[in-house]
Amino acid sequence: MPSVDQVMAEERAAAFTRRSIKTSAKLAGLKLVVSMMDLTTLEGSDTPGKIAFLCRKAMQPLDPRYQAPSCAAVCVYPNLVRIAKKFLEQSSVKIASVATAFPAGLMPTKLKLREVRGAVHDGADEIDMVISRAIFLAGEYERVFDEIAATREACGAAHLKVILETGELQTYDNVRLASEIAMRAGADFIKTSTGKISPAATMPVTLVMLEAIRDYFYETGIRIGMKPAGGIRTAKEALAYLVMVKETLGDDWLTPALFRFGASTLLNDVLMQLVKVADANYQSADYFSLP
């Protein structure tokens, strides 16, 4: 297992934020960000009414004249998958659902798997599972692997995103190791965070995971996707993530098939910037519908 040097990893991550993304590059980048968005609501208070807002926004984030793409997916709790399915059936927007006892992941594996199967049965295209940090930090890596592999099987045709909850793993070496375990156990995507723990996604943590993805690709030829989630709130930050993906994994990863943002407040800031680049002036936030 390669080790990670904290100082140099953070320095490298900071270098991406100093790229200057202007004019046509900015416009193309912002549209790409929208198309990579997993528009997320994961509140205890989520109702079908709230999901309706979210789904409508994901399908058409902005007035058609700006030619903004639809979001990649909406991300909801399993018991709301059926509702989301109703709204999104005719659209290209995927339904992602957090299963496996989100966000703590502390529940018997059997029950977690049942939850996953239920969500897939209800129409989830993608399952965002959490690893058990308790088991990982206790050093029982085999069990972490086995649980991911079992979830992979329970997913059937659905894509599997594995949430490492990097804020609880804390060290980059842990993040690197957890990424390796997840990829080898069958993850389609690895994902930083639940959004319930601070810090959530950061540039250096995402970089360490992208580097793990790169090594896995070198070794196997398999392209694993990446999803930073939580904590990315501005268009500027999102563009810096795109720069990081482009310069770490190359152009092949600049697609919603391999890179996603897990976010909710980010979308309207991106749209606001998009309109600004297109019209050359800022609009009031009141012109952007809330998800």
Place this chain on the structure above:
Amino acid sequence: MSRRKPNSSQLAIVDRNGEANGRPIAKRRLDFGERWSYAPAPEANRYIKLRNRYQLFIDGRFVPPKSGDYFDSINPATEEKLAEIGSANEKDVALAVKAARRSYKNVWSKMPGRERGKYLFRIARLIQEKARELAVLETMDGGKTIKESRDIDLPLVAAHFFYYAGWADKLKYAFPGRKARPLGVAGQIIPWNFPLLMAAWKLAPALACGNTCILKPAETTSITAFHLAEIFQEAGLPDGVVNIVTGPGETGSALVNHPDIDKIAFTGSTEVGKRIASVIVGTKKKLTLELGGKAANIIFEDAPIDQAVEGIIAGIYFNQGHVCCAGSRLFVQESVFPTVIRKLRDRISTLRLGDPLDKNTDIGAINSRSQLDKICELVDSGLKQGAQLVQSRAPLPAKGYWYPPSFFTGVTASHRIAQEEIFGPVLSVMTFRTPEEAIARANNTPYGLSAGVWTDKGSKIFKIVNQLRAGVIWANTYNKFDPSSPFGGYKESGFGREGGRHGLLPYLTLS
């Protein structure tokens, strides 16, 4: 962790990924193309006021050279003429020395350290205020990227003045129990790779210690020194405390040979350094030399590889490799050699080469035609001697002097490219098997300026660095500079230290 055979569902991912991207899986190559390309992001330079002619700066005023001769300063990225620079001959140098001697005797050496410090603080603040303008000028004149002149050169220039301003009134505490006195008049000859930064490295400690200076910038990068002179005027620095004479090698030679100079400080090539040393022998002049290097950057198998690759990049491609402490000899432990090479190959294809004023440019222009010729000649020798060249495929602009980021594999210690300083973006990669071999190979050079060590094991770092014969050694990082840290070489990389408390010593006599 466990490694298992892929189960059937993993194989399914292979298929899915293959379909999703429409590319054959067997092609395990990253594609650093232009599917999402960065639009040009040029730093504005229309407000920059270049003078048509830059005169010599002697005794606080800009004066035409006695010879009446001027030479052109070229923007190496466009080959356009920026300005004409006055060419100083022996008479001009004599005037500069006279002014420096007078201000040393009458003003600067008599001034309390606290007052000298005030001037240096004021200069530092003015540099910060004009940092962006100076960075743009530095980039236009020398070809280095705006990213580096803005984020590295100028902040360090100001930091050096701030740092030594702080020492000016504390010299008696720097060397307890001893009396520290200035030397007198210092002649300071600086190179073209970091024009303002090298000026700061030389001037700040000399002035803090109470010496007066004659600065001789490099021929291809004189312009920013004159803008620094304007800052000295604005700061009210007494006339003659700093004088600037520009010109070719002969100007420097006149300075070195002038009898009324107490100290020569030179940064540049080992060849010229040796000549200066032989001229000065037997005179009263004190000497410090900061010369060439061929630094070993050593990567052990237990290193954090992805970060080490960043260290390789920072080591050799920083400032187009025009860095005396560049990590130009890379030693990779054989077990991780294929991994490191593969990553390095991918990494250099992400380096953006082009307009140095574009904020996204990583690799700027080569400083001069003659330096480009020297790089090409050494690369040819590497090819002739059978080493394998890997180069970035970045297209080179039609005008200007450019060299793509490159590295050689299959290099041995007997290759010229492993022995001679290339001073360009060209790395020589070699392998080793054991720590002992790494140390022996790293020390197998007439130079000894710097080195780098990459390992996750702390005890190994200390074991290795104590046996490397180099003045500056970085562990798990490379090319990091700070005014409080002394810098200088072993062996043919020179003697004397610049930076830190040590950097005061070459400008003082202790009694």
